[in-house]
Amino acid sequence: METTDARSPNDQPAPTCKRCNEAAATIKMRAETACRPCFAHFIAGKIVKRMEVLNRETKLPTSETRTMLLGLSFGASSSAMVYVLHQNSRRHEIKKRRGGVIEYIVAHIDTSLSPAPSESEALIEKYKTRFSPFPTSVIPLRNILQLQNTVDWSGLPTLNPDLASEPDKQLEDMFSRLPSTTSRADILRIFVRHLLIGEAVRRQCSTLLLGHTTTALAETTLSEAAKGRGFAVPWLVADGNIPVSSALAEKEEKYAVSEAQTRTFMPIYYPMREVFRKEVILYNKSITPPLTDLVPDDPSGAGGKGAVVSHKSLSIEEVMGRYFEEVEENYPSIVANVVRTTAKLNRLGMDDGGEGNECGLCGLGLDETGDERWRGEIGDEEANIETSRPLCYGCERSLRG
Amino acid sequence: MVRALCATCKVERALIKRPKNYQKLCKVCFIKIFEDEVHHTITSSGLFRRGERIAIGASGGKDSTVLASLLKTLNDRHDYGLNLVLLSIDEGIKGYRDDSLDTVKRNALQYDMPLKIVGYDELYGWTMDQVVATIGKRGNCTYCGVFRRQALDRGAKMLGIQHVVTGHNADDVAETVMMNLLRGDLPRLSRGTSIVTGSQTSEVKRSKPLKYAYEKEIVLYAHHKKLDYFSTECLYSPEAFRGSARSLIKNLEKVRPSAILDIVRSGEDMARLVPGNTTDACHCTGADGPAEEEMTGCGSQNGRSSGSEMARMEAQLVQTGDPKNSGANEVEVYSSGSVVLPMRQSKGKRSAPKKAVAKQTLGKCERCGYMSSQAICKACMLLEDLNKNRPHIEI
Numbered sequence: 001m002e003t004t005d006a007r008s009p010n011d012q013p014a015p016t017c018k019r020c021n022e023a024a025a026t027i028k029m030r031a032e033t034a035c036r037p038c039f040a041h042f043i044a045g046k047i048v049k050r051m052e053v054l055n056r057e058t059k060l061p062t063s064e065t066r067t068m069l070l071g072l073s074f075g076a077s078s079s080a081m082v083y084v085l086h087q088n089s090r091r092h093e094i095k096k097r098r099g100g101v102i103e104y105i106v107a108h109i110d111t112s113l114s115p116a117p118s119e120s121e122a123l124i125e126k127y128k129t130r131f132s133p134f135p136t137s138v139i140p141l142r143n144i145l146q147l148q149n150t151v152d153w154s155g156l157p158t159l160n161p162d163l164a165s166e167p168d169k170q171l172e173d174m175f176s177r178l179p180s181t182t183s184r185a186d187i188l189r190i191f192v193r194h195l196l197i198g199e200a201v202r203r204q205c206s207t208l209l210l211g212h213t214t215t216a217l218a219e220t221t222l223s224e225a226a227k228g229r230g231f232a233v234p235w236l237v238a239d240g241n242i243p244v245s246s247a248l249a250e251k252e253e254k255y256a257v258s259e260a261q262t263r264t265f266m267p268i269y270y271p272m273r274e275v276f277r278k279e280v281i282l283y284n285k286s287i288t289p290p291l292t293d294l295v296p297d298d299p300s301g302a303g304g305k306g307a308v309v310s311h312k313s314l315s316i317e318e319v320m321g322r323y324f325e326e327v328e329e330n331y332p333s334i335v336a337n338v339v340r341t342t343a344k345l346n347r348l349g350m351d352d353g354g355e356g357n358e359c360g361l362c363g364l365g366l367d368e369t370g371d372e373r374w375r376g377e378i379g380d381e382e383a384n385i386e387t388s389r390p391l392c393y394g395c396e397r398s399l400r401g
Numbered sequence: 402m403v404r405a406l407c408a409t410c411k412v413e414r415a416l417i418k419r420p421k422n423y424q425k426l427c428k429v430c431f432i433k434i435f436e437d438e439v440h441h442t443i444t445s446s447g448l449f450r451r452g453e454r455i456a457i458g459a460s461g462g463k464d465s466t467v468l469a470s471l472l473k474t475l476n477d478r479h480d481y482g483l484n485l486v487l488l489s490i491d492e493g494i495k496g497y498r499d500d501s502l503d504t505v506k507r508n509a510l511q512y513d514m515p516l517k518i519v520g521y522d523e524l525y526g527w528t529m530d531q532v533v534a535t536i537g538k539r540g541n542c543t544y545c546g547v548f549r550r551q552a553l554d555r556g557a558k559m560l561g562i563q564h565v566v567t568g569h570n571a572d573d574v575a576e577t578v579m580m581n582l583l584r585g586d587l588p589r590l591s592r593g594t595s596i597v598t599g600s601q602t603s604e605v606k607r608s609k610p611l612k613y614a615y616e617k618e619i620v621l622y623a624h625h626k627k628l629d630y631f632s633t634e635c636l637y638s639p640e641a642f643r644g645s646a647r648s649l650i651k652n653l654e655k656v657r658p659s660a661i662l663d664i665v666r667s668g669e670d671m672a673r674l675v676p677g678n679t680t681d682a683c684h685c686t687g688a689d690g691p692a693e694e695e696m697t698g699c700g701s702q703n704g705r706s707s708g709s710e711m712a713r714m715e716a717q718l719v720q721t722g723d724p725k726n727s728g729a730n731e732v733e734v735y736s737s738g739s740v741v742l743p744m745r746q747s748k749g750k751r752s753a754p755k756k757a758v759a760k761q762t763l764g765k766c767e768r769c770g771y772m773s774s775q776a777i778c779k780a781c782m783l784l785e786d787l788n789k790n791r792p793h794i795e796i
């Protein structure tokens with residue numbers, strides 16, 4: 001089940017790849033060994049297959065041009081997603097297939113909070129060159145300040161009005177006053193997600209594609225559960241429509257992807273969901289030219305190696321990243337099974353009741369039944385955080401510590 | 402160095418930093434708060450009724466000793482009107498059970514409660530030491546868990562008691578939630594967090610009054626109340642999934658102490674997301690198969706284990722040809738570079754209503770008459786296997 005390079009200097013000559021019967025099988029790929037090109041085809045096939053599922057499920061008129069937003073974090077997985085879809089769209093063009101044209105837009109959220117031209121700007125130029133003609137842009141995190149109605153700021157540490165002219169510093173200051181590494185990581189993740197959805201709406205995209213691998217989705221399942229957001233896990237891990245806050249949708253009048261009476265939805269899909277993280281890393285090295293110069297070393301810190309200085313300085317995501325690194329190495333099918341199981345859970349809390357039923361921070365459904373029961377069984381030991389809109393249990397927890 | 406004052410009484414010096422929320426308290430206030438919280442759990446979930454006879458599953462370990470002491474205290478203080486009995490299971494593990502049973506015997510005197518001890522040997526004809534000698538250390542916790550659950554229920558029945566309380570704490574429940582997520586076990590996820598288990602139709606119900614109490618606080622409580630408990634762990638290591646989930650939870654607790662309760666909360670909420678599970682998680686459901694203990698773990702503390710259960714499940718997942726997993730059934734990719742998609746894909750997550758997770762229907766075991774969702778209960782199945790392998794000793 002290893003996906004590592006099987007070649008070793010002392011080994012006998014590698015057997016021939018069973019898939020092409022030509023090249024030497026040098027890569028252990030799940031249950032077999034294959035050559036590099038066949039391994040690359042295998043991984044790309046996994047992604048293409050999920051795109052087929054997406055096309056079928058979203059049932060969009062094929063005559064129209066559809067635009068999809070690709071969220072790019074500069075991590076191994078989202079970069080590979082951009083690469084595969086770029087390759088695939090070129091093939092589509094050559095084949096001039098029937099059906100509508102799909103256009104891709106790439107967006108990176110720059111979380112560096114520095115006004116100077118950041119590393120992201122330099123990197124994004126490389127992406128523009130390599131993945132022409134995909135329109136590619138960098139969105140600074142400070143743009144979240146403009147999404148006033150999406151985020152309820154009243155529960156977060158107050159934005160310092162003296163720093164209003166320097167929004168980056170203002171945000172940095174706000175983050176520094178959050179109570180823990182976990183809550184900083186959590187709020188940052190929520191902001192990035194809001195910005196990506198906002199960008200998809202703004203640019204009238206039909207779908208938002210995120211590059212989470214199987215491993216990343218399993219990590220999300222367990223870390224959101226550990227942060228008290230179990231109720232929202234299906235909304236964060238399964239493919240499908242996510243209700244978009246009307247504040248966002250109204251701004252863009254033309255935006256009407258799939259209108260269901262009162263709510264507007266944005267389909268969010270994870271085309272990398274059937275590929276493991278270690279496979280993606282190997283894949284990025286297997287293609288020509290490799291993607292290595294486009295992927296800085298471990299930008300997110302998830303799955304981070306290295307010595308643990310202090311457990312307290314880690315975020316829950318980082319703890320989970322380390323944990324799954326090990327599980328993926330030894331028991332990859334268990335990782336995949338976590339994701340498959342989670343996908344079976346029902347999505348509750350957002351399909352009825354229309355507006356006002358979502359959390360003021362993460363925007364996901366509130367769980368009134370659960371809240372009431374919890375208050376009953378645990379008792380009101382902590383004063384409620386005063387916010388203008390109600391928060392979900394997980395977001396309240398993040399504001400506390 | 403001047404110590405901070407207790408956050409509650411503001412008179413005494415704070416000696417204890419609460420593991421749950423880092424609140425600084427004096428000894429008296431900590432004990433009071435801990436007791437009040439369990440009292441709240443008991444009253445808010447309507448766990449007991451007046452005059453009820455309750456069997457406390459007592460192992461002599463910290464959890465059940467604290468539970469026994471606490472229930473006695475609260476029963477007297479708040480006049481619950483409960484009739485409390487200690488019920489112990491003798492698994493037959495030398496060097497572990499003998500000593501801990503002595504502890505339970507002392508507890509019975511200290512708390513002035515009657516004690517009933519039921520042995521695996523008299524119930525099943527096997528002690529755990531004999532089981533381990535036959536099957537090895539691998540997976541023996543399954544046997545122990547299945548046997549114990551029945552043993553407690555049978556012991557309770559012998560005493561004519563319909564309600565058994567166990568010392569499962571918040572850490573145990575959180576561990577179970579994570580374990581069921583890792584195992585992809587939706588039926589167990591849908592009921593593992595309930596405070597009361599055992600269906601209304603079953604004769605003995607179970608509850609966990611310490612469900613929201615942190616393991617570390619239970620240890621502190623036992624220490625400060627100078628309770629007499631037995632602290633040696635079970636000699637046999639926990640099952641791999643549980644061991645893995647346990648070490649994960651300890652790491653999460655270090656990062657954010659509330660994580661344990663947050664996981665319990667997530668588990669309760671996710672139980673309601675399991676397709677087909679319409680019941681509120683706080684009340685027992687008819688689907689609660691008795692032979693399937695949702696808390697198979699024993700009190701052992703360390704996550705050390707051989708990992709064999711995880712490896713076995715891994716192998717099984719690969720082998721069962723789950724199309725998304727096994728390389729053999731992958732989308733075929735040919736050297737031409739074209740990708741041939743499978744003709745029919747039925748696994749898409751369409752908006753169609755999700756299938757209900759298979760539910761068990763409650764019946765009785767054909768052999769022992771114990772409640773079971775299968776024709777033959779889990780304990781009898783395990784026994785059959787064991788008896789097959791038992792060497793025939795002729796005299």
